[in-house]
Amino acid sequence: MSDEGKVSGAASGDDKSWKLLEKTLLASVHEQRSSRRWGIFFKLLTFVYLFGALALFMPGLDLKKSAAAGSEHTALIEVKGMIMADENASADNVVGSLRAAFEDEKTKGVVLRINSPGGSPVQSGYIYDEIKRLRGEHPDVKVYAVITDLGASGAYYIASAADQIYADKASLVGSIGVTAATFGFVGVMEKVGVDRRVYTSGAHKAFLDPFQPQKAEETQFWQGVLETTHKQFIDSVKKGRGDRLKSAEHPELFSGLIWSGEQALGLGLVDALGSASYVAREVIGAKEIVDYTRQDNPLDRFAKKLGTSVAERMSIWMGFQGPSLR
Missing domain, CATH: 1.20.5 (Single alpha-helices involved in coiled-coils or other helix-helix interfaces)
Structure with a gap:
């Protein structure tokens, strides 16, 4: 080439x-x-x-609320689940919902729709006191508690602050009592040969320790705490219900027992049978219902759960449960 x-x-x-x-x-x-x-x-x-x-x-975003803006309406607030600080039915959420409902000039009446087994006596007491305060500031706006499936213990505590209580004939109502629960692991420790070593700076600092034998004086003391809380509960219910409560003829009302809505009506625990829509339509006279329920968003609740102390979680795991209205 x-x-x-x-x-x-x-x-x-x-x-x-x-x-x-x-x-x-x-x-x-x-x-x-x-x-x-x-x-x-x-x-x-x-x-x-x-x-x-x-x-x-977003807690502030309420599509249902904006739908009825400008018209007279019944304000609805859900009290659902455990009444505890980190739950949707916390005092912060329920009180915030109540204040928002009362501040709206178009609110003709407030319905607390309750479906709860109760919970913290402190949280229930906060809500009870706020209902009383708001009723005093706004005498023309009545509060009606409507119990659906369950209105027990701390939930009934809250309901008793309302002007009237409604329930279904098959609702469960009452349980006016206080409970605290734990376990005793002393026998198990003896069987497996484990010694419990607790160091305290107070003679009774560890009196709720489930790994130590109970002492008669400490048990008596703890019973006194529960009795005091129970008396506070009873006094609040009597103040809220007044002469409608047939406690003189039925002292068992404060024994922790629970009744159906139909039975509760005869005992003065509720005023009438009816649903939230019935109360809005026939009692308040404003069939338009606006939901004011404030709830923690899932991200906030998750963050709160992460922030809970290890000691608190350990106490729950070991079986101790403080005073509870449920």
Whole structure:
């Protein structure tokens, strides 16, 4: 082959190499652009998802409330589940809901729709006191407690602050008592040969320790604490219900027993049978119902759970449960 042919062949080979390199670079650029587009798409999708979730769980966002803005309505507040500091039925949430309902000039009456086994006597007491205070400040706005499935113990404590209490004939109502529970592991420790070593700076500092034998004087003391809390509960219920409560003829009302709604009506624990919609329509006279219930969003509740002390969780795991209205 001539030198000219060799040069021509080499040039042709170089052209092919450059074209192949050019195609490879273009393919790489195309792939990067495509990857960037998909990255932007997924970022936008994630943003939309998070924004939607945030909007859904924002405590201040109340679509039901805005729907009835400007018209007279019945304010509805749910008291559902355990009445505890870190639950939806906490005093902070229920009291905040009550204040918002009373502050609205279009609120004609307030319905507390209750479905709860009770809970903390402190949280229940806070809510009870706030209902009494708001009723005094706004005498024209009545509060009606409506018990659905269950209105027991601390939940009934709250209900007794209302102007009237309604229930279904099959609702469970009452349980006016106080309970505290724990376990005793002394026998188990003796069987497995484990010694309990507790160091305290007070003679009775560890009197609720389930790994130590009970002492008669400490048991008597703890019973006194429960009796005091029970008396506070009874006094509040009597103050709220007044002469409607047939406690003179039925002292068992304060024994911790629970009754059906139909039985509770005869005992003066409730005033009538009816649902929340019935009360709104027939008693308050404002069939438009606006939900003022304030709840912790799931992110807040998760954060609170993480912030709970290890000691508290350990006490629950070991079986101790403080005074509870349930």
